[in-house]
Amino acid sequence: MYEETREFILTVIRDVINLPLPAEVGDDLPLGEEGLGLESLATIELVLQLEGRYGIELPEEELDPALVPDLRAFVRTVVDRRAATAGSVAR
Amino acid sequence: MTMPLEQPLAVVAGACRAPWGEAADGLPGAAPVPLPNVPGFVTSRFSPLVAAAVDDCLGGPEDGSGPVAGRGERTAIVLATACGDITTTDTATRRMVAGQVHSPLLFFQSVTTSVLGHLSKRYGITGPVSCVSDGGELAPEALELAGVVLEDDWLDQVLLIGVDVAAAERVGWVRDHLDGAYPLGPLPDGDAVVALLLRRATDADGPAQSPPPAAPLPDGYGWMAPLVALCPANGQRPTF
Amino acid sequence: MPHEVAITGYGVLTAFGFGADALRHGVFGGRPGFVPVTRFDPTPFRADRAATFEGAGPEIPGVVVKPGYTPTQAEVLHACTAEALRVAGTDALGAPVLLGTNGDHSAARTFWTDRAEGRDSTDPRVLDSLPAALPRRIGEDFGLGFPRLAFVNACVASTNSIAHGAELIRRGSADTVVCGGAYLVTEDVFAKFDSGRALSKEGVVRPFAAGRAGLLQGDGAAVLVLESAERARARGAQVLAELVGWGLAADAYHVVKPHPRGEGLARAASAALRRAGLAPQDIGYVNAHGTGTPLNDVAETAALHSVFGGHAPDVPVSSTKSSTGHMLEATGAVEAVITLLALRDGVLPPTIGYQEPDPACDLDYIPNRARPAEVTHALSLNAAFGGVNAALVLKRV
Numbered sequence: 001m002y003e004e005t006r007e008f009i010l011t012v013i014r015d016v017i018n019l020p021l022p023a024e025v026g027d028d029l030p031l032g033e034e035g036l037g038l039e040s041l042a043t044i045e046l047v048l049q050l051e052g053r054y055g056i057e058l059p060e061e062e063l064d065p066a067l068v069p070d071l072r073a074f075v076r077t078v079v080d081r082r083a084a085t086a087g088s089v090a091r
Numbered sequence: 092m093t094m095p096l097e098q099p100l101a102v103v104a105g106a107c108r109a110p111w112g113e114a115a116d117g118l119p120g121a122a123p124v125p126l127p128n129v130p131g132f133v134t135s136r137f138s139p140l141v142a143a144a145v146d147d148c149l150g151g152p153e154d155g156s157g158p159v160a161g162r163g164e165r166t167a168i169v170l171a172t173a174c175g176d177i178t179t180t181d182t183a184t185r186r187m188v189a190g191q192v193h194s195p196l197l198f199f200q201s202v203t204t205s206v207l208g209h210l211s212k213r214y215g216i217t218g219p220v221s222c223v224s225d226g227g228e229l230a231p232e233a234l235e236l237a238g239v240v241l242e243d244d245w246l247d248q249v250l251l252i253g254v255d256v257a258a259a260e261r262v263g264w265v266r267d268h269l270d271g272a273y274p275l276g277p278l279p280d281g282d283a284v285v286a287l288l289l290r291r292a293t294d295a296d297g298p299a300q301s302p303p304p305a306a307p308l309p310d311g312y313g314w315m316a317p318l319v320a321l322c323p324a325n326g327q328r329p330t331f
Numbered sequence: 332m333p334h335e336v337a338i339t340g341y342g343v344l345t346a347f348g349f350g351a352d353a354l355r356h357g358v359f360g361g362r363p364g365f366v367p368v369t370r371f372d373p374t375p376f377r378a379d380r381a382a383t384f385e386g387a388g389p390e391i392p393g394v395v396v397k398p399g400y401t402p403t404q405a406e407v408l409h410a411c412t413a414e415a416l417r418v419a420g421t422d423a424l425g426a427p428v429l430l431g432t433n434g435d436h437s438a439a440r441t442f443w444t445d446r447a448e449g450r451d452s453t454d455p456r457v458l459d460s461l462p463a464a465l466p467r468r469i470g471e472d473f474g475l476g477f478p479r480l481a482f483v484n485a486c487v488a489s490t491n492s493i494a495h496g497a498e499l500i501r502r503g504s505a506d507t508v509v510c511g512g513a514y515l516v517t518e519d520v521f522a523k524f525d526s527g528r529a530l531s532k533e534g535v536v537r538p539f540a541a542g543r544a545g546l547l548q549g550d551g552a553a554v555l556v557l558e559s560a561e562r563a564r565a566r567g568a569q570v571l572a573e574l575v576g577w578g579l580a581a582d583a584y585h586v587v588k589p590h591p592r593g594e595g596l597a598r599a600a601s602a603a604l605r606r607a608g609l610a611p612q613d614i615g616y617v618n619a620h621g622t623g624t625p626l627n628d629v630a631e632t633a634a635l636h637s638v639f640g641g642h643a644p645d646v647p648v649s650s651t652k653s654s655t656g657h658m659l660e661a662t663g664a665v666e667a668v669i670t671l672l673a674l675r676d677g678v679l680p681p682t683i684g685y686q687e688p689d690p691a692c693d694l695d696y697i698p699n700r701a702r703p704a705e706v707t708h709a710l711s712l713n714a715a716f717g718g719v720n721a722a723l724v725l726k727r728v
Contacts, residue, residue: 016133016196017131017133017196018128018129018130018131018132018133019130019131020128020130037130037131039586039587040528041196041198041199041527041587042131042195042196044195044526044527044528045194045195045196048192048194060528131586163583164598167579168581170484172483173461174461174463175433175434175461175462175483180434180436180439181439181443183519183522183523184439184440184443184519185443187440187518187519187522188440188443188444188446188447189447192375192526193523193526194526195526195528197523197526198523198524198526198527198529199527199586199587199716201523202433202484202485202715202716202717203484204484204485204487204715204716204717204719205586205587205716205717206717207581207717207719208581208582208584208587208716208717208718209586209717211581211582211717211718212582212583212585212586212718215583216581216583217580217583217594217598218580218581219579219580219602220484220579220581220717221482221484221491221495221579222482222484222488222491223480223481223482223483224461224462224463224480224481225463225466225467225478225479225481226461226463226464226467227463227467227479228478232480235478236480236495239495239498239499239502239504240498242498242502245605260446261442261443261457261460262461264442264452264457265458265461265464268455268457268458269458275461
């Protein structure tokens with residue numbers, strides 16, 4: 001689930017939000033100005049895309065690029081929410 | 092009720108683009124259809140057009156020797172557009188009509204100042220920024236506005252941008268339903284942009300200056316043709 | 332010899348209704364104009380309030396506002412222009428028309444709704460979905476002159492229209508200018524701001540205070556008649572205030588965020604003071620942009636410190652958006668009228684909703700209650716996306 005989520009996030013950043021991706025995208029790349037270049041509005045768009053694709057609700061405030069240390073932490077938050085949502089649906 | 096500018100202006104740099112591929116053959120600024128992306132701007136070609144023309148005109152900020160280097164505080168921007176970014180506006184409205192959620196990306200780019208924020212940061216431009224729209228005689232009005240802005244001694248130069256995206260459905264409707272009260276001047280045949288860097292003629296050192304060309308205005312650029320005709324060519328820098 | 336610029340007339344609409352007395356009741360009375368939105372269904376959005384004019388308050392001449400009917404930009408601009416010309420006592424024939432507007436989005440919405448339902452639009456108001464149509468229409472309605480320009484630089488649009496009008500008078504290319512702007516809360520623009528998480532979910536705007544809240548939108552329109560002081564004197568017109576300074580400047584910082592130290596705003600204010608030939612300590616009141624957002628209010632406070640230096644704590648500053656909401660393209664023109672009233676009435680309008688101070692905003696914000704003060708010069712500030720800033724300086728006569 002991690003790899004698939006990560007791939008989707010990078011696709012949205014590149015193809016929807018129109019931000020150029022570096023040649024190598026490491027898991028420890030920051031999300032903000034020093035890394036992927038995500039701004040707050042772009043992050044909201046990314047969150048909306050993720051919510052739409054996976055049928056989940058994400059804690060937007062916790063996903064602020066200024067608060068999330070790196071891509072890994074961002075992907076994990078989404079993956080955790082996907083797992084929790086899948087679990088609650090299963091129950 | 093116009094009044095001559097206090098001082099004549101000179102064009103020290105200029106660029107135009109008609110990114111229509113083969114359809115623009117023979118036009119000044121004829122260019123392939125694709126435009127460079129502007130990071131974070133989506134859907135509409137309005138902001139990429141502005142960014143492309145400004146980079147062509149100013150030569151990119153990278154080497155630090157362009158015409159804005161060291162003069163950012165003394166540079167103003169005037170943007171003129173007949174219709175504005177109708178692609179962004181209409182995309183957002185049509186999504187709403189279809190019951191879809193708004194994209195936050197369309198929020199900021201729906202105003203003309205956002206791409207100018209991108210460019211003013213890129214070039215360190217901190218002078219006045221004006222954006223105006225009119226359907227009629229926009230080229231002379233934009234030149235006059237630029238000239239009035241440049242009457243402030245604290246400023247050295249004005250970056251004048253003319254831009255419109257290809258007339259879409261809503262603009263077509265407006266054009267078809269106009270009566271004499273709302274003249275909508277000729278619009279470009281497609282996405283079109285022009286950028287001119289203007290200084291007071293007395294300040295524009297460098298190669299020869301010449302009166303503006305008397306040649307016929309380039310077809311296809313609509314209202315902005317008189318601005319396109321001012322783009323420097325063959326080492327001449329038009330004054331007016 | 333540059334010409335001096337006089338303000339001889341105005342017409343204004345806010346959530347509190349039409350005219351100056353509506354502003355005295357609402358803005359100077361310390362009342363918030365925010366109500367649950369009824370002109371469209373706000374259920375899909377995070378925020379549900381705006382300072383809309385629903386007919387409670389002085390009515391717009393010639394326009395019947397009732398539940399279910401929202402006036403158009405053209406109607407309110409027409410009413411404001413008629414009132415401004417009436418107050419000025421001039422027909423302003425031949426005067427340029429400069430209006431801050433991004434077009435009437437409700438008209439664009441009608442067009443696309445018709446399309447989606449397979450109809451051809453027949454509503455002539457669709458014309459007004461293009462910004463340039465509005466100054467054209469006002470120019471035709473009143474036989475005014477040229478140019479007829481729409482200023483489309485977002486939240487400094489009508490400030491810019493006033494500044495450019497002042498330039499035209501200063502340089503002698505016009506002796507009278509009709510300028511101003513309009514924005515009426517529409518679903519499309521509301522939805523855009525909502526999607527960008529820009530609207531206060533609390534339903535209030537609480538600028539400059541701890542626990543700041545902002546922004547919320549509001550209806551606004553204002554038209555001012557600017558005139559060369561000689562012409563005004565020659566025809567015996569009453570000068571309401573002089574417009575002595577104006578300035579614009581950019582941040583060169585970010586696509587949407589203001590410069591954290593408000594550098595562009597400070598440059599715009601300094602340019603306006605320079606134009607006016609005034610020192611910072613000559614300013615007795617600042618009508619701030621004051622959107623109530625975390626970034627704006629701190630940046631603006633920093634800008635005021637930079638402009639006023641050690642004098643900053645002594646200058647009363649207020650955000651009247653705490654009452655009117657943010658009127659986008661109209662905000663500079665409406666706030667110019669509010670500033671004019673402050674000078675003329677000798678009363679400074681408050682920042683309402685102010686409870687606890689915020690350490691990052693440490694100026695005198697005129698909390699909650701209007702304050703009597705005889706002020707000679709006042710500064711009005713506005714800022715827009717892209718880091719574009721504008722300032723006006725008005726002088727009491």
